[in-house]
Amino acid sequence: MLAVRAGDLARLAPLFERHHRALFDYLARMTGNRAAAEDLVQDVFVRILKYRHTFRDDSRFDTWAFRIARNVRADYFQGGQIREIALDEAAEPASGGAGTAEAFELDRQAARVRRALSLLREDQRELIVLARYRGMKYEAIADLLGVEVGTVKVRMHRAIVHLREIFLGLSENEPCSVKQPEKRLLMV
Amino acid sequence: MQCEAAREALIDGLNGSPDDRAEVERHLAECAACRAEAASLTHLWDTIGTLGPEGPDAAATARMRDRLEAMLAANDGSQRSRRIFYGLQAMAAAVLLALGLALGMGIARYTATPAPPASEINVMRQELQDLRHMITLSLMQQQSATDRLKGVSWSGQIDAPRNDIVQALLDALANDPNVNVRLASVDALERFADREVVRRAAVDAVQTQMSPLVQIALIDFIVKTGERESLDVLKRIADDPQVHEAVRARATWGVQMLG
Numbered sequence A: 001m002l003a004v005r006a007g008d009l010a011r012l013a014p015l016f017e018r019h020h021r022a023l024f025d026y027l028a029r030m031t032g033n034r035a036a037a038e039d040l041v042q043d044v045f046v047r048i049l050k051y052r053h054t055f056r057d058d059s060r061f062d063t064w065a066f067r068i069a070r071n072v073r074a075d076y077f078q079g080g081q082i083r084e085i086a087l088d089e090a091a092e093p094a095s096g097g098a099g100t101a102e103a104f105e106l107d108r109q110a111a112r113v114r115r116a117l118s119l120l121r122e123d124q125r126e127l128i129v130l131a132r133y134r135g136m137k138y139e140a141i142a143d144l145l146g147v148e149v150g151t152v153k154v155r156m157h158r159a160i161v162h163l164r165e166i167f168l169g170l171s172e173n174e175p176c177s178v179k180q181p182e183k184r185l186l187m188v
Numbered sequence B: 001m002q003c004e005a006a007r008e009a010l011i012d013g014l015n016g017s018p019d020d021r022a023e024v025e026r027h028l029a030e031c032a033a034c035r036a037e038a039a040s041l042t043h044l045w046d047t048i049g050t051l052g053p054e055g056p057d058a059a060a061t062a063r064m065r066d067r068l069e070a071m072l073a074a075n076d077g078s079q080r081s082r083r084i085f086y087g088l089q090a091m092a093a094a095v096l097l098a099l100g101l102a103l104g105m106g107i108a109r110y111t112a113t114p115a116p117p118a119s120e121i122n123v124m125r126q127e128l129q130d131l132r133h134m135i136t137l138s139l140m141q142q143q144s145a146t147d148r149l150k151g152v153s154w155s156g157q158i159d160a161p162r163n164d165i166v167q168a169l170l171d172a173l174a175n176d177p178n179v180n181v182r183l184a185s186v187d188a189l190e191r192f193a194d195r196e197v198v199r200r201a202a203v204d205a206v207q208t209q210m211s212p213l214v215q216i217a218l219i220d221f222i223v224k225t226g227e228r229e230s231l232d233v234l235k236r237i238a239d240d241p242q243v244h245e246a247v248r249a250r251a252t253w254g255v256q257m258l259g
Helices: A009-031 A034-050 A061-079 A101-119 A122-133 A138-145 A149-169 B003-014 B021-030 B032-050 B058-104 B118-140 B145-155 B163-175 B179-192 B196-208 B212-225 B228-239 B245-258
Strands: A084-087 A184-187
Touching: A009 A034, A009 A061, A009 A122, A009 B058, A034 A061, A034 B058, A034 B145, A034 B179, A061 A138, A061 B212, A101 A122, A101 A149, A101 B032, A122 A138, A122 A149, A122 B032, A138 A149, A149 B003, A149 B032, B003 B021, B003 B032, B021 B032, B058 B145, B118 B145, B118 B163, B145 B163, B145 B179, B163 B179, B163 B196, B179 B196, B179 B212, B196 B212, B196 B228, B212 B228, B212 B245, B228 B245
Parallel strands: none
Antiparallel strands: A084 A184
């Protein structure tokens, strides 16, 4: 990134190759919309280029890029007046579509937890996405969010408890979009 | 260890080992309720983990890569245009100097050649300008944000943009749903900062924009143009607790610069 900052813009391409999947994953999970995530990843790299001079020598590129991604995501929800996230019908079944009874149960549980996550408050969902899917430790999350590690722990505690309440509250018999995925818009 | 502390440690443990792992395990061995809690949390955490990665498919990756390359090419193009412009300036200066020397030495009569018809060159120039206008306006009306971004970038390549280009940039600043297009419009409008309508539009937009990035870019624009009449607006923004913290800080800076 230091080379990009110095004006060697071609060096942005390897950074894209290395980081676009993680950024896409984060943005897709936060918006519930893969098409939007694709546009937002593009926005992230536009801003990286535009604000490259603000990258500091002691910064980590991935943390810096995720900060930009968080702003892009905030603008997406704010600017577009979108207050709901979609359950993406293109989501892969957790079992990989094996077709057995065990696989069906796995898919059903996964659909439930997917729905529970979509019903979770955005800031709480973000914590779980960062910790569970991005594998970030509390220290890294605290650095990204600009808060103390203790604050992250407290928020994570609330997020998990809240998620479990929602997960357990979802009726076992509710449609869980395992066999016939249905595009649903849910209030966050 | 009490149940409450053990349950807190269990959640910490989901994101790595808790500091007091041995104590937690001792407690779990003795407390059935906490063992059930641990099983429930682990089940939830594992189920979350079964949702596969949301990575882009090959087509999406290809599209993103294409857009990045287009963006880099556009950026490189504008940098190259600047280099060519400065190069041409230097060449023009050198040619003028040589011509002056030649005239001074009285040898112009040997080098003089008939000039091409000026009217023909002017017509070609005009046609090229019209074409650039048309492309710019057309790109700025596209559905794709990437195309609109290109349109804004193209506007910088027009020598004497007509009012409809300036108006299209002002419309993009006020109404484009994509924040990057709005940001690029702020940059593109800088060359028209001598026009009152542009300066007024910037002051209006800084009050209505939702994106902190665009607001900050507009404050920079206003400060650069020295629009002292916007002081009250910047003060209001600086004092408004509803406004994003970074925008307020930039507005405070703007007030200091203009004050």
